[in-house]
Amino acid sequence: MAKTPIDGELIRSLATLLDDTHLTEIEYEAGGLRIRVARNVQQVVSAAPATIAPSPAATASVAPAPGGEDPANHPGAVKSPMVGVAYLLPEPDAPRFVNVGDTVVEGQTLLLIEAMKTFNTIRATRNGKVTAILIENGQPVEFGEPLMIIG
Amino acid sequence: MTAYSLAAPFRLIALEKVDSTNDEARRAAQAGSGHGTVVWAREQTAGRGRRGREWVSPAGNLHCSLLLDGGPEPSRTPQLAFVAAVAVRAALADLVPGAVFQVKWPNDVLCHGRKISGMLLEQASSLIVAGIGVDVAFAPEPGLYPTTCLRQLGSGAEPFDVLAGLCEHLGVWYARWRSEGFAPIRQAWLDGAAGLSGPVTVRLSDETVLEGTFAGLDPEGALLLVEAGGGQRKVLAGDVFFRR
Numbered sequence: 001m002a003k004t005p006i007d008g009e010l011i012r013s014l015a016t017l018l019d020d021t022h023l024t025e026i027e028y029e030a031g032g033l034r035i036r037v038a039r040n041v042q043q044v045v046s047a048a049p050a051t052i053a054p055s056p057a058a059t060a061s062v063a064p065a066p067g068g069e070d071p072a073n074h075p076g077a078v079k080s081p082m083v084g085v086a087y088l089l090p091e092p093d094a095p096r097f098v099n100v101g102d103t104v105v106e107g108q109t110l111l112l113i114e115a116m117k118t119f120n121t122i123r124a125t126r127n128g129k130v131t132a133i134l135i136e137n138g139q140p141v142e143f144g145e146p147l148m149i150i151g
Numbered sequence: 152m153t154a155y156s157l158a159a160p161f162r163l164i165a166l167e168k169v170d171s172t173n174d175e176a177r178r179a180a181q182a183g184s185g186h187g188t189v190v191w192a193r194e195q196t197a198g199r200g201r202r203g204r205e206w207v208s209p210a211g212n213l214h215c216s217l218l219l220d221g222g223p224e225p226s227r228t229p230q231l232a233f234v235a236a237v238a239v240r241a242a243l244a245d246l247v248p249g250a251v252f253q254v255k256w257p258n259d260v261l262c263h264g265r266k267i268s269g270m271l272l273e274q275a276s277s278l279i280v281a282g283i284g285v286d287v288a289f290a291p292e293p294g295l296y297p298t299t300c301l302r303q304l305g306s307g308a309e310p311f312d313v314l315a316g317l318c319e320h321l322g323v324w325y326a327r328w329r330s331e332g333f334a335p336i337r338q339a340w341l342d343g344a345a346g347l348s349g350p351v352t353v354r355l356s357d358e359t360v361l362e363g364t365f366a367g368l369d370p371e372g373a374l375l376l377v378e379a380g381g382g383q384r385k386v387l388a389g390d391v392f393f394r395r
Binding site for chain 1: 201203226228229231257270272274371
């Protein structure tokens with residue numbers, strides 16, 4: 001399939017819809033292109049590998065959501081203690097540790113971060129509900145980068 | 152298996168059979184075991200490698216997991232992967248003086264290009280559990296990489312001989328890491344690195360494949376890859392293949 005140009009109009013209307021409905025996240029899929037817009041999150045356009053040439057940065061950040069704020073400043077932000085690669089599932093074919101909307105308790109495993117074949121467990125530091133997952137499975141993350149929001 | 156013991160600071164928990172020494176070490180950590188605890192099993196029934204891969208673990212090979220204090224900075228705990236790799240390489244070199252052992256990023260040990268040891272480090276309570284497998288009597292069927300074992304290299308060493316040597320070297324390198332930081336570990340690793348300055352293929356977790364020249368390690372241990380266009384990439388996780 002030919003490379004699909006990013007549809008700015010579509011993203012804008014999804015963002016408006018997100019704002020109007022007060023939802024935290026909308027996912028839209030059509031013709032092999034998947035777009036997810038989320039509140040309090042950098043908007044992420046992620047494309048199926050078949051659509052756009054694969055690259056480790058298969059996500060392209062666009063402008064912050066209207067009214068959005070830096071998730072790193074959110075009091076419920078779970079930040080990465082290290083550089084590495086984040087995994088949302090314990091093993092490639094296993095279910096995710098947590099999903100948006102799940103209730104978590106302090107100490108519960110949220111994700112793993114691998115660096116140099118060392119796997120670090122990232123745990124919830126408080127009880128609450130997962131309101132946003134800010135990363136994709138297998139994505140490289142930086143020190144201090146917000147990973148999830150526990151509301 | 153009560154006749155076996157290790158020099159301080161290591162304390163041995165020796166088992167005939169266990170699901171996974173990493174899981175047993177994690178349970179020991181939860182029950183209060185501390186830095187230096189070594190879980191050794193003659194056989195693992197559910198040995199694991201990276202990302203859920205099976206680690207074939209027959210009696211006759213070494214399967215062990217060490218609980219280590221990762222130090223005050225969580226961001227530096229991945230450096231323990233290199234501390235362990237340097238220690239395993241040194242222990243194997245003692246056992247087979249004529250053979251050339253090399254480390255492969257980040258912490259496999261190879262002999263003449265064939266994998267003989269692999270590791271998986273995980274967090275266990277406030278400690279790091281370093282799971283280390285060494286093929287002593289049996290080389291597993293080649294999976295991603297060609298394999299060998301100490302027996303094929305002409306050594307009659309038993310698994311405990313390898314464990315004792317590994318703890319001896321690990322004690323020394325761990326102490327240096329805590330007192331001097333990563334620099335001497337990094338240098339020792341580079342001195343024994345396979346494929347340095349050569350062509351390498353790296354497969355990332357999302358199946359992206361990178362090709363280029365293995366240019367070394369960054370100050371934190373990430374693999375530095377120079378791509379054909381001259382751009383440099385830092386790799387924190389992935390499977391590394393040397394091309395000929």
